Structure formats: C-alpha cells, structure tokens
Amino acid sequence: MKPPIGRDTRLCMSLSGRPGNAGSRFHNYLYEILGLDYVYKSFSTQDLAAAIGGIRALEIRGCAISMPFKEAVIPLMDDLESSARVIDSVNTIVNDGGRLTGYNTDYVAVRRLLERRIDKPVPFLLRGSGGMAKAVAAALRDAGFADGTIIARNEVAGQAIADQYGYRWRTDLPRDSAPLLINVTPLGMDGKDSDTLAFNKDQIAACNIAFDVVAQPINTPFVRAARAARKNIISGGEIIVLQAVEQFILYTGIRPEADDIREATRYAHGADVAARIAD
Structure with missing residues (x-):
C-alpha cells in the first residue's frame, strides 16, 4: 500500500505549455499499486529558469519536459545523457542531489x-x-x-x-x-x-x-x-506511454511489470491505447 503523503514523499512533475492529466494519472497509478512514496503533478510556467531552479532547490526527483521547453531547458542542465546531447533536445530531467541531468526518452x-x-x-x-x-x-x-x-x-x-x-x-x-x-x-x-x-x-x-x-x-x-x-x-498515445515508462524507471529505479503498465495505460489513456501497448 502506498504510504500517506508526508515529509519523505518524493515529488515528480512535468512542465508543458499545455499541461494535461494523462501523465499524472499514469505515474500516480503506478506509485499506488507498487506502494511507492511518490506523487506526480503537472505544471506550466512563464519563467522556465525559475521553475528549473525550483526543481533543484526543492529536491524534486524528476521532471518531464514537453513543448515548448525541450530545447530551451538545455542550458539549465548540469549534464546531458548521450541521446539528449546528440539530439539537442531534453524531455526528462533527473535530479541527483541537486545535480540535474537531461535525458531524451522520446x-x-x-x-x-x-x-x-x-x-x-x-x-x-x-x-x-x-x-x-x-x-x-x-x-x-x-x-x-x-x-x-x-x-x-x-x-x-x-x-x-x-x-x-x-x-x-x-x-x-x-x-x-x-x-x-x-x-x-x-x-x-x-x-x-x-x-x-x-x-x-x-x-x-x-x-x-x-x-x-x-x-x-x-x-x-x-x-x-x-x-x-x-x-x-x-499514435502519440503509444509514444507517451513508452517514454513515460522509461521516465518512471529513471525516477524510481523500478521497472514495472507489463501487466501493471497496461493497467496504468488503461487508467490514463483508455483501453484502445492499452491494447496497442500490449502488442
């Protein structure tokens, strides 16, 4: 069972020009069924530098990055994983003790x-x-x-x-x-x-x-x-699920079972996308 939210709860988040609910539903569903003391919340911002500073200062574990921030966020990183460096685009930030690394799970x-x-x-x-x-x-x-x-x-x-x-x-x-x-x-x-x-x-x-x-x-x-x-x-639904699984692993160190991924997908995106993920 997932512990109640408290001082030890780890926060993950997303930054997007058009925040939605699917990512929050997907990650929080997996936290719940796996009993992980995490919570996920989506945000937007008009001040990207301040938002990234907040990730560092508040020890937020990870952040998904969507349009229009995928390139603008690069100068704010401490390091880039190889795919993000080659592509020159970041869709995931991992915070390790205040050091921010950009990844590209897309x-x-x-x-x-x-x-x-x-x-x-x-x-x-x-x-x-x-x-x-x-x-x-x-x-x-x-x-x-x-x-x-x-x-x-x-x-x-x-x-x-x-x-x-x-x-x-x-x-x-x-x-x-x-x-x-x-x-x-x-x-x-x-x-x-x-x-x-x-x-x-x-x-x-x-x-x-x-x-x-x-x-x-x-x-x-x-x-x-x-x-x-x-x-x-x-479909974009398939991409968003597969890249979200990779983000989940980076944030938590845990790879969910296929059945758990399908159930989280069904909860967040519907049965049609879940069926395609199962192929």
Whole structure:
C-alpha cells in the first residue's frame, strides 16, 4: 500500500505549455499499486529558469519536459545523457542531489515503435522541426530509414535536422505521398489547430503507415482519417506511454511489470491505447 503523503514523499512533475492529466494519472497509478512514496503533478510556467531552479532547490526527483521547453531547458542542465546531447533536445530531467541531468526518452520510445510496427525501412515524409522532430529523425536514421524528407516552414531548423540526419528538406507539403507519413507538429492538438489535418486526404490514402506524435487528443484528425482509410497507425498515445515508462524507471529505479503498465495505460489513456501497448 502506498504510504500517506508526508515529509519523505518524493515529488515528480512535468512542465508543458499545455499541461494535461494523462501523465499524472499514469505515474500516480503506478506509485499506488507498487506502494511507492511518490506523487506526480503537472505544471506550466512563464519563467522556465525559475521553475528549473525550483526543481533543484526543492529536491524534486524528476521532471518531464514537453513543448515548448525541450530545447530551451538545455542550458539549465548540469549534464546531458548521450541521446539528449546528440539530439539537442531534453524531455526528462533527473535530479541527483541537486545535480540535474537531461535525458531524451522520446528517442527510446520512437525507436522501439519503429522496430515493432514496421517490418523494414521505407521512404517517409516527416512534418515538423522542433525538439520532438529531432528525436524522431534520429530514431529513424538509427533504425535504417535512409530515404526521407523533412517538411518545415522554419528554414533554419528544418535544414539543420535534414543535414544532421542525412535527409532532404522542403518548406511545404509535396504533391506526392510516401509509404510512411509522420506528424511532429501541433496540428491536430487540442487548441487552435485541433481540426487541422497534418497531411491531405490524398496523401493519407496513398500511404501505408500514419504516425502521429500528438497525444492530446490521441485520435487527431490525421489518425481518424488514416483509420477511415484502413491504414496502419502509430499514435502519440503509444509514444507517451513508452517514454513515460522509461521516465518512471529513471525516477524510481523500478521497472514495472507489463501487466501493471497496461493497467496504468488503461487508467490514463483508455483501453484502445492499452491494447496497442500490449502488442
């Protein structure tokens, strides 16, 4: 049984431009069933430096980092784990006695999904140029996906990702499609872009696999259109669960059993995502 919250309870947290409840539900569910004296809370901030200083000063054990802070947080770290250093993007902070180390568990999650869901490398279109796009591009390259195009209106960021990982770059959607379409933008996310398709219907009809990293909501317009067209789908819900498991291990030193992960996923994200995690 989980101990009652007290002075010895360890706090973990998240920082996001658009805080949600799924991460808190996932981590706190596992703390409860594993009897761990931890609690998890989501936050946003207008003062990133002060928030990171608070993690250090208050001995907060760990912090998940989401858009738009994944790159901005780097100068505030004491050290970077190898994947975060290479990708130049942090999605996880671990506090060891006041020393903050940045990790990138997004990379781990995407790499595993590519290996589980796709039999062999295929050409792809990747839309996006932020910190998550870097993690996805790195995972694609390391999984052997050599033929790809980065689509990004930001010329500096888009060209940099393409050059670093050996892909092409362009500012707008091409007329043609590719076997693998990947959305790594806020298009389809709750908010002003919630009704926007990341790729057009003709491109979706011509693809084989639709991969959307957006997790709020999981059923984005892109995912719904791909499902209607009977395409294979990799959802943001799958990424967020797999990367959260890696965060949980970094924070607690414990790897949950598969059944516990599925139950926490069902509680936080619903039965559909839990079933896909079980594959």
